[in-house]
Amino acid sequence: MAHNISLRCLAMVVIAFFFTVQGTLGEVECERLSEDTCAFAVSWEGKRCVLEKRVKRSGEEAYTCRTSEIETEIQNGHIETEDCIKGCGLDRKSFGISSDSLLEVGFTKNLCSPHCYQNCPNIVDLYFNLAAGEGVFLPGLCASVGANARRQTAEIRSSGLVESGPLSSLLLAPASPQALALAPLPQF
Numbered sequence: 001m002a003h004n005i006s007l008r009c010l011a012m013v014v015i016a017f018f019f020t021v022q023g024t025l026g027e028v029e030c031e032r033l034s035e036d037t038c039a040f041a042v043s044w045e046g047k048r049c050v051l052e053k054r055v056k057r058s059g060e061e062a063y064t065c066r067t068s069e070i071e072t073e074i075q076n077g078h079i080e081t082e083d084c085i086k087g088c089g090l091d092r093k094s095f096g097i098s099s100d101s102l103l104e105v106g107f108t109k110n111l112c113s114p115h116c117y118q119n120c121p122n123i124v125d126l127y128f129n130l131a132a133g134e135g136v137f138l139p140g141l142c143a144s145v146g147a148n149a150r151r152q153t154a155e156i157r158s159s160g161l162v163e164s165g166p167l168s169s170l171l172l173a174p175a176s177p178q179a180l181a182l183a184p185l186p187q188f
Helices: 002-025 082-087 105-111 114-119 121-133 138-144 149-159 177-182
Strands: 047-055 061-071
Touching: 082 114, 105 114, 105 121, 105 138, 114 121, 121 138
Parallel strands: none
Antiparallel strands: 047 061
């Protein structure tokens, strides 16, 4: 009898913990996040959080987390894990949201690594959309990592769009989250 009561109590504690955590995680407000959790977080509204730096009158630097207008449909109320930040080659002190890092071969290699590409959907979705804004299909860019990566990033850098070439059909393919989900993982 005492064993059944202990199991019921344990079950109640687990259920209470689950609802507490779920409620806490679902109510992410960018303006309430610290500089250590802001970058790559998503508010409860589905808008991405961005870290901003400003200089106070005293000359001291201050960091503020703000809600951007960039929306995501895959995750609301999400604070990115340290495992994904490190595994994807990112830095919590990133300011704003930009596609510039896609021009760096080392970053693209980390982003396209199986650890990041398969386990960090929030980050992959962000860079998928940033790449699409530049006219580049992220799975195609990931497929080019290696021998052709320098050439592809040079083409992106020189024109903002990929020029015609053997991989241009992959890189300029229609960019949709469904295509990303179905795209094969690049081989390294």
